Amino acid sequence: MPRRTATMLASTLMLIALLCAGVFIPVPYAEMSPGPTVNTLGDHDGEPVLQIAGKKTYATSGHLNMTTVRVTSADYRMNLVEAVYGWLAHDNKVVPHETLYPDGKTEEQSTQENAEEFSQSQESAKVAALKQLDVPVKSWVIVSTVVKGSPAQGKLHAGDVIKAVDGTAVKEPNDVAKLVTKHKPGQDVRFTIVPAKEQAAAEKEKRTPTRTQDISMTTTTSDDTGEKRAIVGISAGTDHTFPFTIDIKLADVGGPSAGLMFALGIYDKLTPGSLTGGRFVAGTGTIDDAGKVGPIGGIEMKTVGARAKGAQYFLTPADNCAAAAKDTPDGLTLIKVGTIKDALGALKDIRSGDTADLQTCGK
Template sequence: MLASTLMLIALLCAGVLIPVPYAELSPGPTVNTLGEHDGEPVLQIAGHKTYPTTGHLNMTTVRVTSADYRMNLVEAVYGWLAHDNKVVPHETLYPDGKTEEESTQENAEEFSQSQESAKVAALKELDIPVQSWVIVSTVVKGSPAEGRLHAGDVIKTVDGTAVKEPADVAELVTRHEPGEDVRFTIVPAKEQAAAEKEKRAPARTETVTVTTAASDDGGEKRAVVGISAGTDHTFPFTIDIKLADVGGPSAGLMFALGIYDKLTPGSLTGGRFVAGTGTIDDAGEVGPIGGVEMKTVGARAKGAEFFLTPADNCAAAAKDTPEGLTLVKVDTIEDALGALEDIRAGDTAGLPKCTSGG
């Protein structure tokens, strides 16, 4: 008996002291995009008529253990046994040894981009014009473009060819051989910012020549200059999204729907409690996210009746759907708006529901 007791104590101590390479996900907060958070409206629109809203269009989140947190064996076993938690390999959430600071920065950038895309998608659905242009999104340190091109520069042409989409930049650069020059016609970031602030067209452009280098990403060698291109927008009125301590791109769909609801008469939900998740791009396409099982649990715990689910997440979400929650499959913002029309009309029998097959 003494030997067994000592062995049990030793095993428990080992379980508490021995770190294991796992991280944990659990349901996070859910926030109504039509309501308030920390005492102020989540969506604040100025310069355009808005309308009263009712019901809920809740964005959902997942809590994750931090990059530098080292889970012990006891915590891992408890997480595996807990119904509402999920334990995954640490590298799944933090690949390549990513630090907590790096992860937070990346999540903040994705969250900011998701807000921009949500605004664009909602306004396009309402046929409200949005001005867009291609910009230098990032410049790789030590690359040929460093010091010559800067984040925020507007790319007008590459070698005299007009640029309309971010993909055009890479396509035009890779027409060259490594070591050849590429000519960029740009509006410098500072000039673009001043023009936007003063609500005028940019007054000047510059031509910048960058000598290409060979790619070193392990694939087929091609000419590169060391930038990534993105899209920036000017909106016809102000749309602010006030939500701190949230990161990642997965609230895009719900932000877009909240904006659409506030800019149109009546209520999208008919007063019902709808939650959801999903990335969104400028064209209104809805993309998959991580931790959908945690998000459905968190949504239902707050009272959600319907959950707008990206089509690619349907199979995972349907494996263990919380009782009383209907999973609605969506591929686009138009799908979501159509589903909401049926929900507020009470015609839910024909909703495109998620199944274990997708």
């Protein structure tokens, strides 16, 4: 066999071997890609995304689209060829597996966490929108979760209203941890609560709950890094009573990043006229009860997905602006927002056609 032919054959066989190895060698990466985008003002799977009862609503137009990101599952093992393809593809992003699933989190755990965050984001979106409209909302601090095997297990339950800790009134979820950590591990702490069942009954009967309980327990030591502190093994959150019904119907979506767009959709439906002026606006961002907009993951995927559906403007959390501006899809204007007020101001400019002063992610 001529030397040149032998060399070419050897090179071909080597290439085939490398390709085969690439297909079978797993790498510790996961992939993100643009996911579905849904108009919060419209329908999804045959029913309105936002359903409001007991309060007058108004016709809307245009789009206020929430955006999503598709990710590979926790148990998916990407091979080298897929990773290289993902790195080269413009619309996909390959990231370390632990970025999406830290601490060995399973698919089930991730799904549950995302569902809880999505539910909380809906509540905060409702509160933020109604506060902008000066509609009063009753709020209180509750036990969100109880850690199995912790001092609180069997004594406190999810949904219990926390009125006080050691006699000091609780107004915000963060107050609970501050008051508990005033103790040293091993010391007793006293919670004054309204049991979840009593709270639910009072809400149903539209009365103020009157029955409280004092629950004492012994604190234990935190197992996280850093300075050791006293804990009881709960997370605190906020619950609300709304003066009318607001339902958000959107299945198979998780995480907190749709909060801003839900809040804007609710605001639009409860006010005359159109927030968008008929324009196609998409966006993303977490939102808290006060209307502050927070950053999210996968911003590059969301802008691509939004533009592919026809979005002209994209409401971008201020902390995501730098990353989003690195590769902005043609024809899409990125608008920097830090609060729901910023977003409402930007929408006013958009519907008026006076966009010269918009705070974009390039300024």
